[in-house]
Amino acid sequence: MTGQIPVMIVDGKQKAYQVNEHIFHCGTNATLHFIGGKWKSVIIWYLRNGEMRFSQLKKLMPDITEKMLSLQLKALQADGILERKVFGIKPPNRVEYSLSDFGESFIPVIKSITEWGIDYAESKGKLIEVI
Structure with missing residues (x-):
């Protein structure tokens, strides 16, 4: 999966959160960004x-x-x-x-x-x- 944006499935579609320059594949990933x-x-x-x-x-x-x-x-x-x-x-x-x-x-x-x-x-x- 190198080079690909990690994704989650929402309503049957692959999605990810983008916050500024960061891409998060799930809420846990977004949370761990702050406390990692x-x-x-x-x-x-x-x-x-x-x-x-x-x-x-x-x-x-x-x-x-x-x-x-x-x-x-x-x-x-x-x-x-x-x-x-x-x-x-x-x-x-x-x-x-x-x-x-x-x-x-x-x-x-x-x-x-x-x-x-x-x-x-x-x-x-x-x-x-x-x-």
């Missing part, structure tokens, strides 16, 4: 309760590099999930990230994914303390 990868959904999860600074997010995710966190924040901002607010002019005294209204609409999805993940982890593993 290891860190985007974690960032959204932490921002569900309000704005946070870069350093606060980094502290909550010690395994992410600063470069990767910066790239993920920029990607989420470009997708309209996050808003970035700069306080002060030169140099910026403080930068805070928060979910946009569009990002807020994703919270029920993230909660469902999280609940499923907890159920899975509890049934297949155990809760451990991280030092």
